[in-house]
Amino acid sequence: MFHEAIMRSLTRRSIFGGMAGMGAMAAAPGFAATPKPAKGNIRPLDITDPRENLYGFGKMWGTLGPKSVLSGYQGVQYAIVGDKRAVPLFGYCGFGNNRNIMQPDGSLKVLGKECGFFTDLATGEIIDHWDNPWTGERVEVFPFVNDRWRGTLTLEQKVFKVGDSETVNNDHSTKGGTQGGTKSQKGKPFLLPWQRIGDQYLLSWDYAHEYTNPVTPEGWPKASTGRRVNPSEHFTLFTPTNEIDDRSLESARFHAGFMRQAPWWPWMRMGQSEVHGVLMGRMHSYKITGTVEDIPKAVLKRVERAHSHLLEQPTDGPDEGVRGTLEAYAEDVPPEVPGYVSPLAEKRKAMLKGEGK
Numbered sequence: 001m002f003h004e005a006i007m008r009s010l011t012r013r014s015i016f017g018g019m020a021g022m023g024a025m026a027a028a029p030g031f032a033a034t035p036k037p038a039k040g041n042i043r044p045l046d047i048t049d050p051r052e053n054l055y056g057f058g059k060m061w062g063t064l065g066p067k068s069v070l071s072g073y074q075g076v077q078y079a080i081v082g083d084k085r086a087v088p089l090f091g092y093c094g095f096g097n098n099r100n101i102m103q104p105d106g107s108l109k110v111l112g113k114e115c116g117f118f119t120d121l122a123t124g125e126i127i128d129h130w131d132n133p134w135t136g137e138r139v140e141v142f143p144f145v146n147d148r149w150r151g152t153l154t155l156e157q158k159v160f161k162v163g164d165s166e167t168v169n170n171d172h173s174t175k176g177g178t179q180g181g182t183k184s185q186k187g188k189p190f191l192l193p194w195q196r197i198g199d200q201y202l203l204s205w206d207y208a209h210e211y212t213n214p215v216t217p218e219g220w221p222k223a224s225t226g227r228r229v230n231p232s233e234h235f236t237l238f239t240p241t242n243e244i245d246d247r248s249l250e251s252a253r254f255h256a257g258f259m260r261q262a263p264w265w266p267w268m269r270m271g272q273s274e275v276h277g278v279l280m281g282r283m284h285s286y287k288i289t290g291t292v293e294d295i296p297k298a299v300l301k302r303v304e305r306a307h308s309h310l311l312e313q314p315t316d317g318p319d320e321g322v323r324g325t326l327e328a329y330a331e332d333v334p335p336e337v338p339g340y341v342s343p344l345a346e347k348r349k350a351m352l353k354g355e356g357k
Contacts, residue, residue: 075283
């Protein structure tokens with residue numbers, strides 16, 4: 001999502017050249033491995049202070065250091081149709097490449113890159129095509145590759161603009177409706193639900209969206225699941241207290257349970273089928289070493305071959321809006337209907353043209 005000097009880029013040669021195996025790759029220059037905690041300079045996190053919340057979140061989710069760290073996720077996505085049992089369809093895995101910057105005013109600037117791929121359940125290898133069991137169609141899989149996201153978290157609760165809607169994280173309002181709890185959250189301090197239990201901080205992080213589908217039925221009748229979409233993501237995070245509380249450390253490890261529910265992916269081409277259902281995914285999410293060792297092996301192999309720019313340091317610049325898989329699909333995949341012009345694709349072209357000046 002989130003302008004200083006541009007960081008030194010890592011070339012393919014510097015990352016992978018002359019290395020054998022994952023152990024060697026974990027020592028690749030340019031990524032900050034998560035350090036062991038130093039004894040001393042310990043100050044417990046003040047969870048009632050927004051600045052402390054931003055500090056804790058910044059070092060857990062990424063790093064507050066000068067070089068980015070890597071985190072991974074991997075798991076399975078299930079289809080739920082009517083009252084039928086959940087059926088596993090494919091693996092879902094990827095990684096993030098993150099660096100965060102604490103600003104003088106206490107806000108946190110977030111810089112990163114991310115990706116998501118789909119894998120065969122039997123082999124664990126990334127799939128490029130998938131045989132849809134409901135339509136009988138062999139479809140081309142669309143991986144999610146986002147080479148940059150930038151945003152800023154301030155001392156006030158962040159309201160995220162997603163399409164034509166707004167949402168906040170951890171909105172547990174019972175008011176209902178798209179804007180149900182958003183209005184009541186505006187202006188409130190940025191506080192997260194940290195819980196300290198033993199040697200761990202427990203933290204939940206939920207997003208629940210509802211907005212106009214950028215993959216419109218008019219442009220992509222087969223790919224579109226309808227005019228509105230309601231994806232949500234849910235994390236249960238665990239991070240060591242001594243690594244968060246140690247002010248000499250720039251990054252803290254975490255591991256998390258990660259769940260995602262959403263309509264069918266557009267690349268499944270279920271828009272004209274009579275099978276109505278949802279996708280539910282359960283994944284591990286983690287930052288253990290902060291290096292390429294945390295990237296699922298199948299993903300690393302594909303990224304090395306086709307998307308090595310994702311391993312380069314994130315660059316600073318203006319904040320940008322949310323760009324998820326649906327937005328990427330509407331920008332990158334030509335419409336099925338000849339002559340249809342995607343508003344998102346035109347907007348993206350204009351933005352890239354402006355930055356190229």
